[in-house]
Amino acid sequence: MSNNLKDHSYYIAMISDMEACANKEFFENAILLSVNIDLEISKEKVEKKLSEVRTVVEKKSKDTLFLKTVLLEDKKIIARASALWSKESSI
Numbered sequence: 001m002s003n004n005l006k007d008h009s010y011y012i013a014m015i016s017d018m019e020a021c022a023n024k025e026f027f028e029n030a031i032l033l034s035v036n037i038d039l040e041i042s043k044e045k046v047e048k049k050l051s052e053v054r055t056v057v058e059k060k061s062k063d064t065l066f067l068k069t070v071l072l073e074d075k076k077i078i079a080r081a082s083a084l085w086s087k088e089s090s091i
Contacts, residue, residue, distance in 0.1 A: 010039075014071060015083075018067050019085075021057065026087050028087060034083065035083040037081040041078050051071075052073070053071055053072075055067055055069040056068050067082070068080070
């Protein structure tokens, strides 16, 4: 198994959903500043069980956004992520 997160489908699914949410909130390109992902089950099982991703805005300022995302399988959380996003122009 690769150590590069971009090689894992759970990472791609969660970050893609967060990016779509961040871009919608800021009406422009947002950039990821930091992310924390907690897997509820092993990486191998998460890779095989991708089904539903949900992202919510926890906090928002004029140039910063804090998002929380869950990855669900049969209504059970199999991974959680929190991330800090910023407007591209604010850095």
